[in-house]
Amino acid sequence: MVMLAVAFIAFSMFNFVGDPIVLIAGQDASAEQREDLRKALGLDLPTPQRFVKYVTDAAQGNFGLSYRTTEKVGKMIADRLPATLELSFMAALMALLLGIPMGVFTGLYPKLWVSRMLLAVSLVGISLPTFLIGILLIVIFAVVLGWLPSFGRGDVVQIGFWSTGFLTLSGWKAILMPAFTLGLFQMTLIMRLVRSEMLEVLRTDYIKFARARGLHNRAVHFGHALKNTMVPVITITGLQVGSIIAFAIITETVFSWPGLGLLFLQSVQNVDIPVMSSYLVLIGFLFVMINLIVDILYFVVDPRLRGQSGGGVAK
Amino acid sequence: MSQLLEVNHLRVEFPTRRGTLVAVDDVSLHIDAGEVLGVVGESGAGKSMTGAAIIGLLEPPGRIAGGEILLEGRRIDNLPYAAMRAIRGRQIGAIFQDPLTSLNPLYKVGDQLVETILTHLPLSLADAKARAVQLLEDVGIPSPGERVNHYPHQFSGGMRQRVVIALALAAEPKLIIADEPTTALDVSIQAQIISLLKRLCHEKGTAVMLVTHDMGVIAETADRVAVMYAGRIAEIGPVQDVIKRPKHPYTVGLMGAIPSMGMDVERLTQIDGSMPRLNAIPKGCAFNPRCPVVFDRCLVERPDPMPAGNGLAACWRVMQGAEHAEV
Structure with a gap:
């Protein structure tokens, strides 16, 4: 249902942003040539019929031809997708692996100066725009120190249809800065979220009771408290993974990362509507998938949602 | 019997921005092995604070500011x-x-039991699991072998409190501090839980500090009772003495407020006024504004618990020799 709505919006872009025939055939094509092209592309059919065709084609992975390069849009996207997904994956991973421990730490020891400092720095992370952080990183690590490359993916290895940068040293070097840039906002967000959830959970009766049972601190903090903070963290992280992919547009531009975001920007500049609409559909699809995964994770984490019978309902 | 727990002149303070609040003031009590000590009092009388101080789980900024707590000396x-x-x-x-809210909603009750058992006892995982099932059976949970694999939300309130009791008893402690264990339960369940607790502790020889504001529960369960008022002990003694022949005017008032089957009175007596806030405890005896038998010494000097009958009562009237503080 959501996908249909997204597809419809993506589809309507064709009708609002100028006549594609003019774009493809050029300004000085004759009226006859235009009419032929219109028929050949199926653009003479009524709108509902074209929408049905658009959806069925899209479902089969056929997104049409790019106006700009006349390549197949599906192939263009497939070429770029691994770069963006790897970048987003690394960013999300960084955000989780750094954000959760920092959140736990600041939640457990809110009064330590380290915690206060982390919080202050996290404010910077939340407030600074992505492109500024990216540029700062480039200045420090690429220009001044020269440790990391400032653009591109480094060497990639082709595995089937997937091109990965994870198998080469230069690929790893290249992904560090963009992933950090992209993940920083999420990292600080997750850290603050985990922190406030930890503070909340540590006040609950079952934590007090766990202490009264004489459990080790480690068991109380990481077994009992952390697991209870996970439900909101999963929610936010899920939503954020979507926006990581969407935010990748900016990061990819700053680092010239050959991913979907860069492709999208080039398409916008050239009014390449098939690519733009396909990108839209793809992002919509990813969001739906992520939400599905998030819902499944809820069930894994929280037994109360599994809906077995018996006993009272908590809360 | 030897003294299992001894609390001497315990003082618990809460430093706040507007001065230090004294939640527990100069409380001394002891619990013998296998004994049930009831602690009664109104909300805010310091009874829960005393319990929390004994197991060392006062919530910051609360802290023990004086006195000592001894476990087996x-x-x-x-x-x-x-x-x-x-x-x-x-x-x-x-x-x-x-x-x-005492059970972690995300873990099976069996896992919470096993976790507790393994933390304290040198058992194998299989033995701990068997013990968990046994504990659930002891607290009267039907088909315990199946129930160990259930989550807390699959239990009713009364059943959950049974699980909590099983958890508290998991490593066979010598003393259990039960802080209003039945307040959140239905009246019909309350009696079951109390008798269960009493039976189990009797079987295992566990002493209990039963904190409650329900005098009926105390009368049925406790061996001795401590009545707390405004952070201090007003009266402490064998339960029958305190109930039948209360010495402290506050206890007298409490007893008068309990309805009983055989009683043929039109109205229950009540104590006028309410307990003073911790930041406004009057000079002298804390009970003096509400005391029906107050006299000049009560207004200036604070009474310490002094021998009265078989127990102790913190009241100048007792010292005066008035056996019964007549109301």
């Missing part, structure tokens, strides 16, 4: 956190008011 109020942790659950167990 060994001082435990100044132990480092790790040493106190080993005592909690193993030597002193605790049961809290609300069974609905």
Whole structure:
């Protein structure tokens, strides 16, 4: 249902942003040539019929031809997708692996100066725009120190249809800065979220009771408290993974990362509507998938949602 | 019997921005092995604070500001956190008011039991699991072998409190601090839980500090009772003495407020006014504004618990020799 709505919006872009025939055939094509092209592309059919065709084609992975390069849009996207997904994956991973421990730490020891400092720095992370952080990183690590490359993916290895940068040293070097840039906002967000959830959970009766049972601190903090903070963290992280992919547009531009975001920007500049609409559909699809995964994770984490019978309902 | 727990001149303070509040003031009591000590009082009388101080789980900024707590003659109020942790659950167990929130909702009750058992006892995992099932059976949970694999939300309130009791007893502590264990439960369930607790502790020889504001529960369960008022002990003694022949005017008032089957009175007596806030405890005896038999000494000098009958009562009237503080 959501996908249909997204597809419809993506589809309507064709009708609002100028006549594609003019774009493809050029300004000085004759009226006859235009009419032929219109028929050949199926653009003479009524709108509902074209929408049905658009959806069925899209479902089969056929997104049409790019106006700009006349390549197949599906192939263009497939070429770029691994770069963006790897970048987003690394960013999300960084955000989780750094954000959760920092959140736990600041939640457990809110009064330590380290915690206060982390919080202050996290404010910077939340407030600074992505492109500024990216540029700062480039200045420090690429220009001044020269440790990391400032653009591109480094060497990639082709595995089937997937091109990965994870198998080469230069690929790893290249992904560090963009992933950090992209993940920083999420990292600080997750850290603050985990922190406030930890503070909340540590006040609950079952934590007090766990202490009264004489459990080790480690068991109380990481077994009992952390697991209870996970439900909101999963929610936010899920939503954020979507926006990581969407935010990748900016990061990819700053680092010239050959991913979907860069492709999208080039398409916008050239009014390449098939690519733009396909990108839209793809992002919509990813969001739906992520939400599905998030819902499944809820069930894994929280037994109360599994809906077995018996006993009272908590809360 | 030897003294299992001894609390001497305990003082618990809460430093706040507007001055220090004294939640527990100069409380001394002891619990013998296998004995049930009831602690009654109104909300805010300091009874829960006393319990929390004994197991070392006062919530910051609350802290023990004076006095000492001895467990089998060994001082435990100044132990480092790790040493106190080993005592909690193993030597002193605790049961809290609300069974609905005392269990972690994300873990099976069996896992929570096994976790507690393995923390304190040198058992194998299989033995700990068997013990968990046995514990559930002991607390009267039907088909325990199946129920160990259930989550807390699949239990009713009364059943959950049984699980909590099983958890508190998991490592066979010598003392259980039960902080209003039945307040959150239905009246019909309350009696069951109390008799269960009483039976189990009797069987295992566990002493209980039963914190409640329900005088009926105390009368049925406790061997001795301590009546607390505004952070202090008003009266402490064998339960029958305190109930039948209360010495302190506050206790007298409490007893008058309890309805009973055989009683043929039009109205229950009540104590006028309410307990003073912690930041406005009057000079002299804290009960003096509400006391029906107050006299000049009560207004200036605070009475310490002094021998009265078989127990102690903190009242100048007792010292005057008035056997019964007539109301």
